[in-house]
Amino acid sequence: MNGEVTVREVMNREYVGASESDDLLETTELVIREDQHPILVLRGNEPVGVATDRDILAYVVDGGDPSTATIGDVMREAIPTVEPDASLPEARDKMAARSAEFLVVTAGGEPQGTLTEHDILSSARLESESTESPEAVPQVATTGEQATAEDRNVESAAEDTFDEQGICSACGTLTRNLASFNGQLLCADCRDV
Numbered sequence: 168m169n170g171e172v173t174v175r176e177v178m179n180r181e182y183v184g185a186s187e188s189d190d191l192l193e194t195t196e197l198v199i200r201e202d203q204h205p206i207l208v209l210r211g212n213e214p215v216g217v218a219t220d221r222d223i224l225a226y227v228v229d230g231g232d233p234s235t236a237t238i239g240d241v242m243r244e245a246i247p248t249v250e251p252d253a254s255l256p257e258a259r260d261k262m263a264a265r266s267a268e269f270l271v272v273t274a275g276g277e278p279q280g281t282l283t284e285h286d287i288l289s290s291a292r293l294e295s296e297s298t299e300s301p302e303a304v305p306q307v308a309t310t311g312e313q314a315t316a317e318d319r320n321v322e323s324a325a326e327d328t329f330d331e332q333g334i335c336s337a338c339g340t341l342t343r344n345l346a347s348f349n350g351q352l353l354c355a356d357c358r359d360v
């Protein structure tokens with residue numbers, strides 16, 4: 168791979184879209200059945216809000232009646248977004264700055280998918296393959312002829328990192344053998360299915 172890994176390469180292209188007037192319970196059942204988070208609230212193709220399981224729980228805890236509620240009653244209008252061509256470090260920075268668990272991927276104002284913390288963690292190996300160079304490996308500098316015990320521990324810790332591992336988007340397994348397939352990072356077992 169050449170260059171940085173982009174959001175487009177690891178984003179989830181499937182999402183639950185709902186309108187503000189959609190029934191809260193029916194939409195929540197759909198989210199659970201499809202295992203897709205968050206709910207993108209749309210007017211036509213324009214995203215106008217998002218709703219998460221936390222928003223729904225907060226509504227219920229505050230005394231709201233979910234049997235009569237709509238998505239518009241629980242949605243947040245602030246939508247954390249990112250462009251599909253943004254690099255993963257840019258996306259991580261946006262998530263951190265907004266304390267967001269996800270970003271809505273938009274192009275030309277239209278939703279393309281979502282990017283979650285899990286998607287970014289799953290891409291760790293893919294990103295390290297494309298951005299690391301041999302010069303990027305930290306070198307332990309010593310002033311004497313022999314390294315001190317502390318220096319050897321630093322070297323050992325650097326060798327034990329998880330940079331070459333990632334989480335399979337399908338089964339959640341931590342593995343070294345991930346490959347991008349239909350916009351998801353999959354382990355060898357899930358690619359064979």
